[in-house]
Amino acid sequence: MELQSNLEYVLQHAKNKPDATFLNQPVDGQWHQFSWAEVEQQARRIAAGIKAQNYPAKSRIGIISKNCAHWFITDLAIMMADMISVPIFFNANENTISHIVKHSELKAMFVGKLDEMESAESAIPESVLRIAFPYPTVTASSKWQAWLDNFEPLNDIYLPNLNDVATIIYTSGSTGVPKGVSLTHKNLLAATKCAVETLGLSSSDRCMSYLPLAHITERSLIEGTSMVAGATIYFIESLDTFIDNVKYAKPTRFISVPRLWLKFQSEIFAKIPQRKLDFLLGLPLIGKLLAAKIRKNLGFDEVVRYGSGSAPTPPAVIAWYQKIGINLEEGWGMSETSGLSCGNNPFNRADIGTIGTPLSCVEMKLSEQEEILIRGDAVFEGYYLNPEANESAFVDGWFRTGDRGEITQSGAFKIIGRLKEEFKTSKGKYVSPAPIEGKLCASSNIELACVTGAGLKQPVALVMLSESAVSNKSQLESELIETLNEVNQTLEHHQRLDYLYVCGQDWSIENGLLTPTLKIKRSNIESKYNKLLTDNITDKVLFE
Structure with missing residues (x-):
């Protein structure tokens, strides 16, 4: 009989290899191992604790915490108790947490490792039961260890059906109020099994879990695939211990986001200037040894x-990154598609700059307006309690992604912009900002960019400097002008940037200029800076 949920795969692994290590958790510099059997037994006890609250079946149970072994165990326990999980980004602000708590009508919230406690403390009402992971966290009337001690493992666990809602993932909200994406076990399992097959994952693989588990990428590509394939997971203790934790784990697979790949690159350049490094990497023997x-x-x-x-x-x-022997397989997916749906897998140099080809669990095509449409077992059926959004989200059974794309000769999809992000200059020309931002961020001086200019004669770029940016202001200005000219040479005339505006303040999650997944919050950045941008500037680079 075909297994119908990640939970059933975990139960299978716990039966077939009970003593094998599944999760590795660092605490105060010491590593703690959780075997498959221990994960199952702890999940059964936590599930018993949930069941003891007498919540109706399919009630929503929240999780707000940094990644840890207890996050995985809680997710399994919620399934066992016939409830629906609602993950919340550990760095979400008070308004976001409050909206999700109210909109999903949470009955309880598991609280864990957080950078700051005030938002969660204020946003979780007394009517919502709090269960604290065994880490410093917000006040809670119930404790993880107490539940493990006081509840016997739940024998009569619920085994989900494919069409049961497994989780409601609230989008990170780069524009507007977060929407709840309802994903079924069928959605998650289709995407997860397809990723395991496409990426060739097996029980011998070791993976790091450090990107937010409230995001579909980590939830599907790390948590989900490890449960299906039987792979081993290592968590990190903090950003300060990140590299040491990775070295200890010796991962065989590693996934990150563009901003972190840029940060890794900047840290390398901080030790060896880029031009010198590129020269050394170009030497046959020395380059190979240096890359290793x-x-x-x-x-x-x-x-x-x-x-x-x-x-x-x-x-x-x-x-x-190819110069140092790292082939970055770029992938694309959304919360609405249960994670990875299209990718450059395996890596094909000819498809750099594209999102690759669709996975077997979905179909993709372009509409007459060049919008990427998608359907398949991994694609959700609708937003939670949001009929208006559902009505506009689908056309003839296809989900409208909002991405404008094109298909290359090799059959790879290439994103050329977001339909809602396009803006019109005073000349009446439309500009898609994302591709231009990508070109700017190729500079080692620029970490983030936001191209804007609605109503201006030419678009302009707001940029945040990287940590490895040149410290000498005169030299920095010269290099930024060089970058501007190089980028403009690749653009149509109406797309060319008038100037770069260097923002003095870092963009962060805390000041509302980045989403919890480190993407720019375009509307917030434009609200903050657009009043400073005019057509009457002759300089090519302006510093705030």
Whole structure:
């Protein structure tokens, strides 16, 4: 009989290899192992604790915490108790948490590792039961260890059906109020099994879990695939211990997001200037040895495949990583498609700059307006309690992604912009900002960019400097002008940037200029800076 949920795969692994390690959790520098059997037994006890609250079946149960072993165990326990999980980003602000709590009508919330406590403390009402993971966290009337001690493992666990709603994932809200994406076990399992097959994952693989589990990429490509394939997971303790934790784990697979790939690159350039490094990497023997040393210093000496997703990765960055023996397999997906739906898997140099080809669990095509449409077992059926959004989200059974695309000769899809992000200059010409932003971020001086200019004669770019940016202001200005000219040479005349505006303040999640997944919050950035931008500027670079 075919298994119908991630839970059933975990039960199978716990039966077939009970003593094998599944989860590895660092605490105060010491590593703690959880076997498959221990994960199952703890999940059964936590499920018993949930059942003891006498909530109606299919009640929504929240999780707000950084990644840890207890996150995985809680997710399984919620399934066992016939409830629906609602993950919340650990760095979400008070308004977002409050909206999700109310909209999903949460009955309880598991609370864990957080950078700051005030938002969760204020936003979770007393009517919502709090269960605290065994880490410093917000006040809670119930404790993880107490539930493990006081509840016997639940024998009569619920085994989900394919069409049961498994989770409601609230989009990170780069524009507007987050919407709840209802995903069934069928959706999640289709995407997860397809990813395991496409990426060739097996029980011998070791993976890091550090990107937010509230995001579909981590939930599907790390948690989900590990449960299906039987792979081993390692968590990180903090950003300060990140590299040490990766070196300890010796992962065989590693996935990250473009901003972090850019950060890794910047840290490398901070030790060896880019031009010198590129010269050394170009030398036959020395280059190979140096590339291996760089990979080892990052903890990547045993990684066989690398992934990048959640936002476009600049092609120049992908090309640079090839110099150190890292092929970034760029993937594309959405919460609405249960994660990875299209990817450059296995890596094909000819498809750099594209999102590759669709996975077997979905079909993709372009509408007459060049919008990417998608359907298949991995694609959700609708937003939670949002009929208006559902009405506009589908056309003839196809989900409208909002991405404008084109199909290359090799059959790969290429995203050329977001329909809602396009803006019109005063000349009446439409500009798609994302591709231009990608070109700018190929510069080692620029970490993030936001191209804007509705109503201006030409678009302009707001940029945030990288940590490795040139410190000498005169030299920095000269290099930024060079970058501007190089990028403009690749653009149509109406797309060419008038100037770069260098923002003095870092863009962060805390100040509302980045989403929890580190994508730019375009509307917030434009609201903050657009009043400073005019057509009457003659300089090519302006510093705030």
